[in-house]
Amino acid sequence: MAIETTPGADRIQPVGGEPGGPAETRAWWRRPAVHTGLLGAVIGYLIGNWLGWLVQSTSGNFAQGLSDTRDWPVVLGYVLGTIGWLAGLGIFNDLGRLMVGKPLPDIEHAPVGGLAKYFRYTLDHKVVGIQYLFGMITYFLTGGLFAMAIRTELLSPTYHVLSPSAYLMVVGEHSTMMMMMMSSVILGPFGQYFAPLMIGSKRMAFPRLEALGFWLTPPAYVILLSGILWNGFPTGWTGYAPLSLQASPGMDSYAVAFGLMGISMILAGFNIIVTYINYRAPGMRWSRLPMFVWSMFTVSFLQVLAVPVLIAGFYILISDRTAQTAFYANQLGGSSYLYENLFWFFGHPEVYILALPGFGVVSEILPVFARKPLFGYKVSAAGMFGVALLSFFVWQHHLFDSGINPDMRPLYMLTTELISIPTGFIYLVALGTLWKARIRFSVPMLFALGMYFNFLIGGISGVFLSDVPADTTEHGSFFVMAHFHYTIMGGLIFAFFAGLYYWLPKMLGYEMNKTLGKIHFWTMFIFFNSTFLPLFALGMMGMPRRVFEYARNLQTLNDWASISSFLLGGSILIFLINFIWSTGFARVKAAANPWNARGLEWQVSSPPPPQNFAHIPVALSGPYEYGVKDAPPVADLNPPVGVVSAAYAGAGTEA
Amino acid sequence: MSHADAAVRTSDGARHGLRMFLIWLPLAIVADLLIWFAWYPHMPPGRMTDQAQGQQFDIAVMAVLAAPVLLFVWVYFAYALIVWRHRPGDEGDGPPIHGNTKVQATWITATAVIVLGLFVFGTVQLIVPAGAGAGEGPSPIWKPNTSNLLQVQVIGQEWAFTYRFPQFGGMESTTLMLPLGQQVEFHVTSLDVIHSFWPYQLGVKADANPGVDNVAYAKPQELGSFTVRCSELCGIWHGAMFNYGHVVTPAAFQAWARGIQAREARLGVLAALPRYALTYDPTVIPQLGKDLVKVAGITGANGYYYPSLFQSGDPGDPVSP
Numbered sequence: 001m002a003i004e005t006t007p008g009a010d011r012i013q014p015v016g017g018e019p020g021g022p023a024e025t026r027a028w029w030r031r032p033a034v035h036t037g038l039l040g041a042v043i044g045y046l047i048g049n050w051l052g053w054l055v056q057s058t059s060g061n062f063a064q065g066l067s068d069t070r071d072w073p074v075v076l077g078y079v080l081g082t083i084g085w086l087a088g089l090g091i092f093n094d095l096g097r098l099m100v101g102k103p104l105p106d107i108e109h110a111p112v113g114g115l116a117k118y119f120r121y122t123l124d125h126k127v128v129g130i131q132y133l134f135g136m137i138t139y140f141l142t143g144g145l146f147a148m149a150i151r152t153e154l155l156s157p158t159y160h161v162l163s164p165s166a167y168l169m170v171v172g173e174h175s176t177m178m179m180m181m182m183s184s185v186i187l188g189p190f191g192q193y194f195a196p197l198m199i200g201s202k203r204m205a206f207p208r209l210e211a212l213g214f215w216l217t218p219p220a221y222v223i224l225l226s227g228i229l230w231n232g233f234p235t236g237w238t239g240y241a242p243l244s245l246q247a248s249p250g251m252d253s254y255a256v257a258f259g260l261m262g263i264s265m266i267l268a269g270f271n272i273i274v275t276y277i278n279y280r281a282p283g284m285r286w287s288r289l290p291m292f293v294w295s296m297f298t299v300s301f302l303q304v305l306a307v308p309v310l311i312a313g314f315y316i317l318i319s320d321r322t323a324q325t326a327f328y329a330n331q332l333g334g335s336s337y338l339y340e341n342l343f344w345f346f347g348h349p350e351v352y353i354l355a356l357p358g359f360g361v362v363s364e365i366l367p368v369f370a371r372k373p374l375f376g377y378k379v380s381a382a383g384m385f386g387v388a389l390l391s392f393f394v395w396q397h398h399l400f401d402s403g404i405n406p407d408m409r410p411l412y413m414l415t416t417e418l419i420s421i422p423t424g425f426i427y428l429v430a431l432g433t434l435w436k437a438r439i440r441f442s443v444p445m446l447f448a449l450g451m452y453f454n455f456l457i458g459g460i461s462g463v464f465l466s467d468v469p470a471d472t473t474e475h476g477s478f479f480v481m482a483h484f485h486y487t488i489m490g491g492l493i494f495a496f497f498a499g500l501y502y503w504l505p506k507m508l509g510y511e512m513n514k515t516l517g518k519i520h521f522w523t524m525f526i527f528f529n530s531t532f533l534p535l536f537a538l539g540m541m542g543m544p545r546r547v548f549e550y551a552r553n554l555q556t557l558n559d560w561a562s563i564s565s566f567l568l569g570g571s572i573l574i575f576l577i578n579f580i581w582s583t584g585f586a587r588v589k590a591a592a593n594p595w596n597a598r599g600l601e602w603q604v605s606s607p608p609p610p611q612n613f614a615h616i617p618v619a620l621s622g623p624y625e626y627g628v629k630d631a632p633p634v635a636d637l638n639p640p641v642g643v644v645s646a647a648y649a650g651a652g653t654e655a
Numbered sequence: 656m657s658h659a660d661a662a663v664r665t666s667d668g669a670r671h672g673l674r675m676f677l678i679w680l681p682l683a684i685v686a687d688l689l690i691w692f693a694w695y696p697h698m699p700p701g702r703m704t705d706q707a708q709g710q711q712f713d714i715a716v717m718a719v720l721a722a723p724v725l726l727f728v729w730v731y732f733a734y735a736l737i738v739w740r741h742r743p744g745d746e747g748d749g750p751p752i753h754g755n756t757k758v759q760a761t762w763i764t765a766t767a768v769i770v771l772g773l774f775v776f777g778t779v780q781l782i783v784p785a786g787a788g789a790g791e792g793p794s795p796i797w798k799p800n801t802s803n804l805l806q807v808q809v810i811g812q813e814w815a816f817t818y819r820f821p822q823f824g825g826m827e828s829t830t831l832m833l834p835l836g837q838q839v840e841f842h843v844t845s846l847d848v849i850h851s852f853w854p855y856q857l858g859v860k861a862d863a864n865p866g867v868d869n870v871a872y873a874k875p876q877e878l879g880s881f882t883v884r885c886s887e888l889c890g891i892w893h894g895a896m897f898n899y900g901h902v903v904t905p906a907a908f909q910a911w912a913r914g915i916q917a918r919e920a921r922l923g924v925l926a927a928l929p930r931y932a933l934t935y936d937p938t939v940i941p942q943l944g945k946d947l948v949k950v951a952g953i954t955g956a957n958g959y960y961y962p963s964l965f966q967s968g969d970p971g972d973p974v975s976p
Binding site: 435467471 | 668671698699700706707709710711713714717718721724725728729731732735736739740741742745747748749750751752753754755758759762763766767770773774777778780781784786787788789790791792793795796797843847848849851853855856858859860861862864865866867869870882884885886887888889890891892893894895897936937
């Protein structure tokens with residue numbers, strides 16, 4: 001082999017994008033960013049509102065007399081306001097350039113920019129990931145404040161702080177905001193940020209769709225919160241008709257906001273599927289993909305297949321509320337079962353959209369801190385696929401008491417119980433990985449272990465709910481509430497914090513404070529369990545969900561849960577202090593690979609360079625080969641001349 | 656790797672496995688004994704009906720099965736975290752075990768057997784006490800083995816439950832009295848939005864859907880009072896939508912029901928009530944003088960049940976189908 005005298009001279013150069021025009025160099029206030037977006041939103045809202053009144057007043061006696069006269073203006077205002085926001089952000093600019101035949105700006109060699117890039121429509125997946133991180137934390141904290149308001153009301157067995165309608169408003173805002181946030185809390189920040197890094201790619205397949213996906217979340221947040229102006233919506237996050245048809249325009253804000261989040265989920269899902277299939281580096285076989293990538297891959301399929309049903313359901317809901325159709329009005333020929341089916345056909349895969357990313361994160365973290373290969377790699381991936389597939393066949397277990405299809409109950413009982421088999425794979429993998437390991441109790445590892453602990457309780461209580469006779473007692477009670485908070489908060493959010501402590505050094509380049517991190521973990525772990533464990537008992541003792549009024553003998557347990565929830569809020573405050581302190585003030589520079597991990601994302605600097613990799617890497621072995629003697633490094637970051645092009649050429653001829 | 660190494664590792668593994676087993680076994684036995692003999696007899700909501708009893712049995716059996724599984728994982732985690740924790744100064748990695756076919760096959764088989772067993776058990780429990788107290792819709796397929804049924808119609812509306820007894824002239828009551836030892840057939844329906852009829856101690860839960868007759872069964876076997884709550888979010892006063900019922904002796908029930916029937920007949924209530932039917936359409940307004948007059952616009956009433964055209968004094972144009 002010849003010794004190279006001028007390194008890099010004859011290497012494969014990064015494959016650039018399309019031939020591009022010059023990057024924009026105008027003054028900041030003339031470039032599209034959040035401020036022009038806001039302007040567009042206001043203009044769009046005003047136009048939509050005006051259009052709505054126009055529709056209202058010209059559609060004659062029919063619509064005037066029958067509908068809530070504000071639904072048209074409100075819905076059109078929200079929709080056109082969102083479009084105006086996107087237009088103001090410059091999301092349609094490239095489309096316009098294409099239409100008039102102008103060259104597109106060169107994305108790949110655009111100037112890196114400072115803080116301002118986080119406030120505009122930036123196409124770098126690393127920027128989008130960090131935008132998502134801050135966006136989702138905002139969602140989480142807002143939803144958490146609503147949760148504490150709920151627990152404040154439940155301090156007393158009758159209503160005292162919030163009026164009944166304010167209580168329902170708070171319940172609806174908390175639940176919907178959390179559901180919207182949870183479906184993106186890992187896929188957004190970590191999925192977008194690490195999807196290309198983990199597979200050795202320089203970019204996502206569709207950077208514009210990716211950024212659009214993020215920029216739909218701020219209007220969704222604002223629109224959902226604007227429901228407060230209409231006194232909220234009385235239905236909780238499920239939005240059951242016909243209650244939703246009676247509700248004030250707050251219901252429109254629910255449907256539009258959740259729908260926008262749904263579009264964002266579909267876009268993210270498509271992007272990730274296409275990226276993983278087409279943008280893997282040479283040598284990055286399916287059997288070498290990290291578990292986190294597998295979880296994102298399966299979740300993306302769920303999003304792409306399930307969320308359109310939700311959007312269809314909301315579309316029908318909005319047309320019932322505005323154009324006076326009667327799809328969900330039983331007495332006018334519609335059916336409330338239609339909504340229940342549409343909603344839960346989305347809603348149950350949604351539950352696994354929340355669970356699978358958590359599995360992915362903890363499976364990714366466990367081998368690093370156990371210093372062992374992942375036990376049963378194929379079992380783990382099969383578990384994720386099994387969960388994803390079965391999740392489409394269980395939705396009627398939400399309707400066990402609804403009166404629909406009683407003869408189908410054994411079937412849905414079976415499918416629901418079957419799903420615990422692939423979920424069990426995730427635990428098998430964890431147990432096998434811990435066998436004779438060298439377990440390091442870092443903060444991410446603590447959160448991952450906490451996730452396994454909590455999710456086990458959540459999962460096993462789910463088996464009780466899948467059994468129709470037991471479900472008759474537990475359905476619609478606090479038992480269900482406790483169950484899904486254990487899987488979502490105890491599972492997904494613990495996994496989110498595991499991922500945050502694990503990956504934040506890579507994303508922002510700063511280390512999180514370890515002592516505060518451990519305090520955060522232990523307080524959160526203890527007070528989470530102390531908040532939600534009593535709720536199982538409350539459900540068994542007959543407390544229905546979403547009530548402000550409960551039997552007096554349940555007050556002690558409720559007060560216990562409420563006080564614990566305030567302490568849990570304090571724990572989140574510790575996290576917030578740590579986050580702000582570590583990234584804003586202390587700013588301890590993180591090493592490129594602080595955890596001594598084998599993952600490809602750790603082989604580049606912290607934070608990664610703008611193009612991720614100087615050269616397209618060639619994957620040489622799997623990411624979990626800890627303790628394997630003579631295991632090759634995970635990838636060759638400076639592959640010899642010709643390897644990459646040969647790989648691509650080979651791939652081309654094989655296909 | 657030499658054979659000696661492999662032998663050492665196997666026996667080492669067996670030793671860890673045995674230790675875990677010895678920690679787990681007494682814990683699992685104690686937990687199961689506690690569940691069955693300490694918790695199960697006192698499990699809420701008691702055994703006021705055959706349905707409630709069946710549900711308690713289901714929950715207890717599943718808890719007996721679940722506790723050892725839960726403890727197995729917890730004991731394993733605790734053992735691993737203590738025994739295989741990282742010791743200071745040891746910078747080495749763990750043994751490179753990528754999987755173990757025997758362990759994986761055992762795990763998958765065991766979970767599959769448990770799950771399929773639970774499915775068979777749950778299905779039997781669903782069929783035998785007639786649908787397990789869950790609402791079975793208008794044409795129930797799991798029925799009690801008797802034709803001597805007391806029919807009780809449960810009407811949910813925002814925000815109250817009322818009960819009609821078709822076998823007592825269709826009389827209506829806001830308290831629910833049930834006779835001891837009598838098989839009851841609940842017909843649950845709603846006048847407006849979806850509610851859910853949940854007489855907690857009776858072990859019955861059936862959604863009240865507008866325009867749908869949802870049937871559920873229960874047979875009271877203990878005297879006492881019970882609480883009825885709405886367990887489906889139905890609007891502002893959902894939290895206050897509860898009332899009480901009592902299981903009384905058959906003689907007391909007959910006296911109560913006939914008494915109410917006679918009083919309602921005397922006061923003209925029975926004549927004023929809509930004819931007994933399995934579902935009702937509150938948009939039918941008999942006062943308008945037609946048999947079937949639908950007030951359109953139930954959908955967009957801004958929280959008011961009837962639309963604004965009544966408030967303005969203009970009767971508008973009700974649509975007559």
